[in-house]
Amino acid sequence: MMEKGLSRRNFLAGAAADIVGVAGAGMLASCGTPRKADEGQSADSGQTEAAALKEPTSTRDADIVIVGSGAAGCLAAYEAAKLGVDKVLVVTKSGNATNSNFNAITGAYAVETEGTKSIGQDYSLVDMYQRMISFAHWTVNAKLLRDCVMLLPENITILQEMGAETAILGDRYNAGFTCVHGFVTTDKGIPVEQALTGMGVELLYDAPTTHILMQDDKAVGIQCEQGKDVINVNAKAVLACTGGYMANEEMLKQVYGNMTLCNMGSEKNTGDGQRMVLEAGGVEDRIHGLGMNDIYGMNAKSTISVFSMRIPSCSSPSMAVCWSTPTASAS
Secondary structure (H helix, E strand, O other), rough: OOOOOHHHHHHOOOOHHOOOOOOOOOOOOOOOOOOOOHHHHOOOOOOOOOOOOOOOOEEEEEEEEEEEOOHHHHHHHHHHHOOOOOOOEEEOOOOOOOHHHHHHOOOEEOOOOOOHOOOOOOOOOHHHHHHHHOOOOOOOOOOHHHHHHHHHHHHHHHEEEEEEEEEEOOOOOOOOOOEEEEEEEOOHHHHHHHHHHHHHOOOOOOOEOOOEEEEEOEEEEEEEEEEEOEEEEEEEEEOOOOOOOOOOHHHHHHOOOOOOOOOOOOOOOOOHHHHHHEEEEEEEEOOOOOOOOOOOOOOOOOOOOOHHHOOOOOOOOOEEOOOOOOOOOOO
């Protein structure tokens, strides 16, 4: 059961305290003084010096500007609009609603959903949290992980409401209980986009963000570039919901050494969000982690990707049990 006092509303409101230290994943309502470009970035992260701010060719206003249109960005936009925020703007380097890891990913991990309840699943969110934190050997932000786990069932419900159908796949990760909800809807980014725009959210595509704008130690907006247009977006709050840095070979080498790592995500995951948050005064987490491919055994010679796999649509209603065994990949 979700813990008393924890809701999406106070979780979003408390994001600055809980998430701002995790570069690229938090709300910057008030941060420390940003680093100057000539000071460079963290040696541990492999970051390079940031380009200087440019003179804007246009300026616009928003109540909340969200950087990134993946799952985190879309759900943050949904929640902000649901809470009655008038001007919610999602700024993204993606070209359209289908150009993100969120659109391509095959499933989500959760219990205490309508689907797991329908099959008599009695494992709880606390059980899930305990398994996850033990698996990580308590090296991650335990409070943040717990808060996120408690919100998982509602995430599934929200995606269902926006038109991204899911089906129960079973225990894909040998967790000992049914937990994987596979996405049945092909190109689920499209119905999610339609739902968000229907709520008044605006999405600005092909507009990579280059800087978080700071004033008196507070984030007051972002600068992005769309073609030749340099846009300053003034905002009351900034949420950095960007991807990782698996497509940045320099950062990978700096953090993990000389090993071959296969990027299973978007080629747009170049660590820009991490650089911007650090530039704005954010604190880099001491733990860097890799999401290992435990299903398909991807390697440098593989010709398929987990993102190319599609789950057959069920003829039964949403959240129905649809047991599916993925086809084995070539090694």
